[in-house]
Amino acid sequence: MHEMSIAESVLGIVEDTARREGFARVTEVRLEIGALAAIEIEALRFCFDAVVHGSLAQGARLEIEATPGMAWCFDCSKSVEVAARGEPCPACGGSKLQVSGGTEMRVKDLVGA
């Protein structure tokens, strides 16, 4: 359940940003989470709702943009999209894949007043 730590880190960034912007409340937070970032999205939503309770982001809407998992296939020398680590290359069925994208975990922006 490291999603709880992730949610707490998100709240830390939200509070830093709110302080900088002079926001009294934050109503929406948008994240970018890669498909290969080892994050269970539903667990993160659950934890986010829990950790923002009582904070200036209480009740804030959490928008999560999923970015696709990308990997380089050494067998067919192509960049391919993969849903999970350990899956075969969707183009050639090969198993030698090096992940090249989709591990991002970022706070993109937020809405506050």
Next chain:
Amino acid sequence: MCTTCGCGTDAVTIDGKAHAHGHDHDHPHDHGHDHGHDHDHDHGHAHGPGCGHDHGPAHEGAAAHSHAAGVPAERAVAVERAILAKNDAEANHNRRLFTRKGIFALNLVSSPGSGKTTLLCETIRRLAGEVPIAVVEGDQQTSNDADRIRATSARAVQVNTGKGCHLDAHMVGHAVEALEPGEDSVLMIENVGNLVCPSAFDLGEAHKVVVLSVTEGEDKPLKYPDMFAAADLMILNKCDLLPYLSFDVAACLANARRVNPAIEILQLSATKGEGMDGWLDWIREGAGEARSRRVRAAVPGAIA
């Protein structure tokens, strides 16, 4: 637990003591865990103020607007920060300290019961008098593992994470302050036994080393791919038990390489000693490189 600083209701302790220091951040802990949804969901109609819930402006829209007079205008602001930026900054702080002191730091990760502590005790015993080793032990509770390490006469500190499922860079930073590992030493950080969560947290180590024992199952790299992808070295432990098991070594190695084509693999038995030499050589080589980097950096005007 607050993993921003490791303090909070389920306080992280280092050798049984809470670590106290000033904080410049807020703690999101004085809440009950109320999991009802008190937020609204998207819907396709417009409505005015006073309806009981507000909508933020579209992300693309820079124009701020207000639903009611006297209410501050909502606006969208770009943040663009990595969620684990704070952990990564503390990890880099640890890494710079390790580089400056020539410390070769390893982050040992595995399921509970893979034999990490036995491997460490055996490693310390075999490298005694040659390479100084200090140990940070991470567990939710008890100081049993640090006690086992200290019995080898190596220095160890125990970090108890309380309910926490992994070590983070901040906890390790404090543990290292308490431990004060010497110049040109090896620092072994034994993470909480957990094949999931520790994969996401950089502690400042040179390498993550994942330990898998042959009593577990050859498909573990596929079941828990993130950890095997994050590790540079996999140790297949308890190989002395292979004659009694149906564990398929070749399939296990193929599975590990499938999630991480670059992973190095060593097969050994920490209790019986087979294969330990390869592991000790791997440590000697890393420690030698860390020492060389420190010496090069210490030359005035040199670039590390």
